[in-house]
Amino acid sequence: MQSGKLSIDPAFVVAPVNRRVFGSFVEHMGRCVYGGLYEPGHPTADEDGLRGDVLELVREMGVTAVRYPGGNFVSGYRWEDGVGPVEDRPTRLDPAWKTIETNAFGLNEFMRWARKADIEPVMAVNLGTRGIAEAVELLEYANHPKGTALSDLRVEHGAPEPHAIRTWCLGNEMDGPWQLGHKTAEEYGRLAAETARAMRQVEPDLELVACGSSGRGMATFGAWEDTVLEHTYELVDHVSAHAYYELDGDDRASFLASSVDMDKFIREVVATADAVGARLKSSKKIMISFDEWNVWYNKALTESGLPTDWTEAPRLSEDAYTVLDAVVVGSLLITLLQHSDRVAIACQAQLVNTIAPIRSEPDGPAWRQSIFHPFALTARHARGQVLDLRVDAPTLTTAKHGEVAVLDAVATHDAETGQLAVFVVNRDPAEAVAFATDLRGFGAATLTEAVLLADDDLFAANTMDEPDRVAPRPHTSAAVDGTTLRAELPPASWSMFRLQLS
Numbered sequence: 001m002q003s004g005k006l007s008i009d010p011a012f013v014v015a016p017v018n019r020r021v022f023g024s025f026v027e028h029m030g031r032c033v034y035g036g037l038y039e040p041g042h043p044t045a046d047e048d049g050l051r052g053d054v055l056e057l058v059r060e061m062g063v064t065a066v067r068y069p070g071g072n073f074v075s076g077y078r079w080e081d082g083v084g085p086v087e088d089r090p091t092r093l094d095p096a097w098k099t100i101e102t103n104a105f106g107l108n109e110f111m112r113w114a115r116k117a118d119i120e121p122v123m124a125v126n127l128g129t130r131g132i133a134e135a136v137e138l139l140e141y142a143n144h145p146k147g148t149a150l151s152d153l154r155v156e157h158g159a160p161e162p163h164a165i166r167t168w169c170l171g172n173e174m175d176g177p178w179q180l181g182h183k184t185a186e187e188y189g190r191l192a193a194e195t196a197r198a199m200r201q202v203e204p205d206l207e208l209v210a211c212g213s214s215g216r217g218m219a220t221f222g223a224w225e226d227t228v229l230e231h232t233y234e235l236v237d238h239v240s241a242h243a244y245y246e247l248d249g250d251d252r253a254s255f256l257a258s259s260v261d262m263d264k265f266i267r268e269v270v271a272t273a274d275a276v277g278a279r280l281k282s283s284k285k286i287m288i289s290f291d292e293w294n295v296w297y298n299k300a301l302t303e304s305g306l307p308t309d310w311t312e313a314p315r316l317s318e319d320a321y322t323v324l325d326a327v328v329v330g331s332l333l334i335t336l337l338q339h340s341d342r343v344a345i346a347c348q349a350q351l352v353n354t355i356a357p358i359r360s361e362p363d364g365p366a367w368r369q370s371i372f373h374p375f376a377l378t379a380r381h382a383r384g385q386v387l388d389l390r391v392d393a394p395t396l397t398t399a400k401h402g403e404v405a406v407l408d409a410v411a412t413h414d415a416e417t418g419q420l421a422v423f424v425v426n427r428d429p430a431e432a433v434a435f436a437t438d439l440r441g442f443g444a445a446t447l448t449e450a451v452l453l454a455d456d457d458l459f460a461a462n463t464m465d466e467p468d469r470v471a472p473r474p475h476t477s478a479a480v481d482g483t484t485l486r487a488e489l490p491p492a493s494w495s496m497f498r499l500q501l502s
């Protein structure tokens with residue numbers, strides 16, 4: 001059997017774990033909102049029509065922040081349509097997803113849900129079909145205490161307290177030709193700068209996110225970030241990045257190594273942002289908001305096309321995730337944590353039904369997809385500082401990413417509680433790895449939990465009838481022997497080890 005090891009030491013630290021890396025994304029797309037978060041009449045729905053079973057799963061998943069309301073949807077959205085008495089709200093076409101939007105759910109419903117889910121909202125403004133005035137008006141409506149036309153309107157709409165939304169995305173994927181109101185980097189950079197300036201005139205302490213590229217493969221990637229940040233550098237805090245991965249044919253090795261691409265993406269955005277900072281002689285560092293990432297079988301949606309019959313909340317991209325997908329999601333989370341010094345926010349896209357870790361059926365149950373598990377366990381146990389570890393492992397050759405180490409790993413150390421957590425993926429689709437980590441730097445350690453996500457059937461998935469077919473199980477081969485943690489990592493597997501240090 002091949003073998004691989006990690007070197008970790010409490011003295012070598014990347015940065016504290018940013019809790020907002022365990023963010024998610026709720027878009028008015030498919031059944032994420034309608035039939036997902038919100039289903040009045042569902043047996044578990046509360047007085048606000050919010051599904052209790054879904055809320056419970058969101059809490060269990062450990063989601064910390066949620067971006068809303070899109071996505072491509074926001075680039076054609078009029079936020080005013082979604083507030084006030086529901087019976088007065090207009091029904092409109094959503095051109096992004098070719099769907100009928102009833103506007104029964106809007107800002108105040110989302111904020112009620114956010115409070116119940118105990119998550120921080122990350123709000124996006126429409127810089128596609130709209131601009132500075134509407135963004136500032138939305139800010140006044142949402143955050144100003146009272147005594148102005150728009151803040152008083154919010155109070156009249158049943159939300160007496162300001163929503164205090166701190167983080168705002170200045171548009172969505174404005175580099176993409178599919179985006180309503182798509183712009184050149186120059187056009188968007190100017191608009192984002194002026195919108196940021198105006199929003200800061202109302203509230204100086206906002207955290208603002210400028211749109212980066214909607215994918216590393218975009219022809220404008222790099223140049224886009226350079227131009228946009230040239231205009232916005234001192235006015236924003238973060239630049240966004242989006243990435244979705246999918247299994248191509250049966251190329252499991254490349255798919256399992258998807259995090260290599262995400263890693264390069266982060267390094268390249270950091271390099272570009274820092275180059276702009278150097279040019280501008282700024283001491284400020286721009287952080288990354290990786291506010292859309294996941295496994296998404298997008299080719300299937302592209303091939304089937306969007307609905308042409310304009311219905312409400314159609315089933316869109318309700319991907320049934322497999323064991324293989326869960327391992328990839330686990331390793332994408334590892335990459336996001338490895339870059340904790342520059343990735344401040346990350347949002348798995350999306351939360352319920354559409355491209356989602358949680359599925360729900362109308363009038364029926366809600367359940368955890370396979371990808372729910374690595375997210376929930378990482379969110380729960382990655383605490384304290386991210387350690388700067390070294391991986392010493394054999395490599396394998398992949399068609400898309402070249403030579404990659406078979407192991408991908410991250411460790412977090414919470415000095416206050418004396419807990420060490422190690423998350424490891426074996427990317428080799430065919431061979432197990434004998435894994436070892438030297439714990440000498442930590443003194444004595446006891447293994448408190450070892451969990452494995454692996455399966456003889458890499459395409460097994462959870463369904464409504466078999467909701468727990470894929471779930472983590474105890475890692476029976478794991479043990480601490482002297483000061484070495486050892487385990488056998490099956491092919492294509494995700495593992496978590498928790499140790500108590502004395």
Ligand code: AHR
Nearest residue numbers: 070071072073172173349
């Ligand atoms: O999450 C689905 C879509 O993917 C979002 O609306 C868009 O921003 C991205 O292209």
